[in-house]
Amino acid sequence: MSLAISAIDYINGIKNGSITSEEFVAKTIEHIKKHEPRLHAFLSINEDAIEQARQIDKKVKLGQKVGAFYGMPISIKDNICIKGGKTTCASKMLENYTAPYDATVVSNLKSQDAIIIGKTNLDEFAMGVATEFSAFGPSKNPWNIDYVPGGSSGGSAVSVAGLESILSLGSDTGGSVRNPASFCSIVGLKPTYGLVSRYGLISYSNSIEQIGPMGRKVEDVALLLNHIAGKDPHDPTTLTNPTSDYLSEIDVGVSGKKIGIIKEMSSGAGLDKTVESVFRNAVSAFEKLGAKIEEVSLDMVEYTVATYYILTTAEAGSNLSRYDNLRYGYDLDSEGYEFKSYISKARRSFGPEVTRRMILGGFVPSAGFAGKYLLKALKVKNKLKKQIQSAFTKFDYLISPTVPVLPFKFGEKINDPLAMYLADINTVTANLTGIPAISIPYEIRNGLPVGVQIHANILQEKPLLQAGYALQNTTKIPEITL
Ligand code: GLN
Numbered sequence: 364m365s366l367a368i369s370a371i372d373y374i375n376g377i378k379n380g381s382i383t384s385e386e387f388v389a390k391t392i393e394h395i396k397k398h399e400p401r402l403h404a405f406l407s408i409n410e411d412a413i414e415q416a417r418q419i420d421k422k423v424k425l426g427q428k429v430g431a432f433y434g435m436p437i438s439i440k441d442n443i444c445i446k447g448g449k450t451t452c453a454s455k456m457l458e459n460y461t462a463p464y465d466a467t468v469v470s471n472l473k474s475q476d477a478i479i480i481g482k483t484n485l486d487e488f489a490m491g492v493a494t495e496f497s498a499f500g501p502s503k504n505p506w507n508i509d510y511v512p513g514g515s516s517g518g519s520a521v522s523v524a525g526l527e528s529i530l531s532l533g534s535d536t537g538g539s540v541r542n543p544a545s546f547c548s549i550v551g552l553k554p555t556y557g558l559v560s561r562y563g564l565i566s567y568s569n570s571i572e573q574i575g576p577m578g579r580k581v582e583d584v585a586l587l588l589n590h591i592a593g594k595d596p597h598d599p600t601t602l603t604n605p606t607s608d609y610l611s612e613i614d615v616g617v618s619g620k621k622i623g624i625i626k627e628m629s630s631g632a633g634l635d636k637t638v639e640s641v642f643r644n645a646v647s648a649f650e651k652l653g654a655k656i657e658e659v660s661l662d663m664v665e666y667t668v669a670t671y672y673i674l675t676t677a678e679a680g681s682n683l684s685r686y687d688n689l690r691y692g693y694d695l696d697s698e699g700y701e702f703k704s705y706i707s708k709a710r711r712s713f714g715p716e717v718t719r720r721m722i723l724g725g726f727v728p729s730a731g732f733a734g735k736y737l738l739k740a741l742k743v744k745n746k747l748k749k750q751i752q753s754a755f756t757k758f759d760y761l762i763s764p765t766v767p768v769l770p771f772k773f774g775e776k777i778n779d780p781l782a783m784y785l786a787d788i789n790t791v792t793a794n795l796t797g798i799p800a801i802s803i804p805y806e807i808r809n810g811l812p813v814g815v816q817i818h819a820n821i822l823q824e825k826p827l828l829q830a831g832y833a834l835q836n837t838t839k840i841p842e843i844t845l
Contacts, residue, residue: 366394366526367842370435370583373529377423377433384416384423384434388478391436395481395527398845403502404521406441407449408481419476430476431590437472438528440519441482442489443574444563445469452565453497454487455712456686466563467598468532468574468591475590480528484518487714488683489534489567491515492542492786495777496716504547505843507810510770513543519577520547525845530587531577536568537671538766538790540575541802545765545814548804548840550584550831551577553790555822556797557602559588560595566682568675571794581803581831585609588824606825613832618653620759620830627664628763628789628816635768641806641813642764648837649762659754659761663747664792668784670747671791673727673740680724683717686710719780744795751796755820760830763789765802765814789816799824801831804840812840 364382376382392412399405409415419434439445442452444462446469451457465473472479486496494502494517504512505525512521516533520543523531533540535553544551553575564574576587586609593604629642650656688709696702713721727736754761766786776783793800798821802814815834819827 364390366391367579368529369580370529370578370586371580373435374433383420384478385413385420388412388416388434388436388480391480391527398525398527401503401508402505402521402525402527403500404483404518404525404527405438405481406451406453406484406499406518409479412436412478412480415478419478430474431586432472432475432477434476434478435530436480436528437477437587438480438483438519438522438531439469440485440516440531440533442485442534442565443469443532444565445479445482448482450482450565451499452488453485453499454714454717455498458498462563464563467560467595469563471590481522483516483522483531486515486517487717488565488679489515489536489539490679490716490720492538492783493771493773493776494518495773496714498714501773504770505845506548506807506812509772510811511546511773513546513766513770515539516577517543520544520549520551523547523549523577523579524843526843529578530583532574532587532591533577534564534572535575535794536572536675537787537794540577541765541790541800541814541816542786544577544802545804546770546812548807548812548814549577549579550581550801550803550835551575552584552588552801552824553793553799554588554592554824555602555799557600558592558604558799558822558824560591560598560601562595562597568678569682570678571674571797581828581835582610582613584801585613585828602822605822609825609828613829615829616652617649617830617833620654621757622649622654622656623659623754623758623761624656625664625761625763626658626660627662628767633767633785633788634764637769637808638764638767638813641808642815645805645815645834646762648834652833652837659758661750661754663743663750664788666743667747667791667795668788670740670743671787671795672723672784673736674744676720676724677728677737678724680721683713683721686713747792748796751792751798759819759826761818763816765789765816769811769813793818797821799827801827803831803834805834805838807841
């Protein structure tokens with residue numbers, strides 16, 4: 364039994380009796396124990412996983428109703444709450460925090476008999492592109508452990524690429540699902556804003572972020588989306604899901620579809636030559652599939668990184684201000700305890716990147732500067748939205764490389780925040796405009812993965828997955844050696 368099978372093959376295997384959940388989960392745990400010292404995808408492992416798998420096998424054997432995941436191991440980013448378990452956000456600040464409730468996505472998965480195999484590593488509070496900002500040490504790229512796995516959902520991508528889990532849930536505020544998917548050669552989807560409930564996702568920049576499915580195959584990601592999408596009374600920003608099944612008709616192809624290559628994301632000085640060449644191969648593949656391709660210029664893209672960092676730090680500054688170690692009640696000031704020094708001491712358990720963003724986040728909306736930064740950023744966001752909407756009157760899809768650079772070595776960008784932020788140039792547009800985008804693994808060059816990004820209009824996940832599936836079938840990624 365191979366751990367490299369797809370979610371769909373796993374389900375078929377359970378149905379035809381060739382595998383059991385217990386066997387698969389036990390083998391996965393063994394594999395995790397063997398490879399975690401090198402990969403460090405996880406911050407915690409579910410100790411009851413094998414017992415839970417046994418219970419699901421029992422239901423299968425007795426012919427009882429079994430949920431859609433049939434005891435499949437799925438990992439969850441550690442900024443998503445699981446009742447009774449630790450949810451650390453890879454931060455010293457929440458090192459001992461135990462979530463009092465399940466995130467909606469987690470209860471969805473549990474009710475469909477998924478086995479939550481463990482909680483995955485991330486950049487502290489999901490701020491970063493490499494997992495180097497995890498307070499508990501970075502995750503390593505399973506294709507070459509000298510290289511970063513991307514971030515912030517790096518642990519999720521490593522767990523899936525490293526065969527430690529079949530599927531994973533990450534969160535994507537500005538690329539955190541798609542970037543590590545690209546760096547680790549897996550599929551990652553950032554859904555339309557509001558398609559997936561954020562209830563139980565610890566907020567970083569709540570007006571633009573989404574939980575997103577990650578897997579080794581497009582059809583696996585479609586399956587996972589089927590069970591997490593839709594209206595949630597606990598999250599008033601959720602939308603009613605117009606699509607009942609993302610898996611059906613996934614193989615319809617892209618013949619006759621109009622695809623726009625986003626010029627500002629697919630050329631220029633910041634684009635690595637290897638990434639560009641892989642992207643060009645994907646463009647030719649789309650052409651061969653019968654799509655009509657044209658370049659389209661979206662000049663607002665140039666301003667998106669600055670806009671993204673202004674808006675997200677402003678929101679993060681407010682969201683993270685709750686971590687003060689004290690709230691409400693009796694005021695100790697009168698007894699000589701001084702509030703500000705207490706808070707500043709408490710805040711020292713934030714790492715350097717989170718601290719930098721909180722400082723920036725206090726500044727950009729402040730009196731005297733809001734007009735220059737926050738309000739201007741909001742204007743850019745609106746203009747960008749209009750530009751994207753007008754592009755979708757002409758095109759079915761908009762494409763680009765997922766990340767303009769190859770996976771880089773540890774330490775290469777950590778002291779250069781601007782270089783790090785620029786790695787987000789191709790991913791933040793989908794978040795700022797609310798549209799869905801997917802990263803498809805396309806080639807491994809010199810041992811390093813390169814992904815291709817496809818965007819579709821709001822709530823067009825079904826055609827988006829169809830395009831991803833079509834592209835996936837034009838390439839063959841070699842099997843990973845661990
Ligand atoms: N790299 C971006 C940031 O650091 C995106 C992170 C994310 O999507 N959570 O903010």
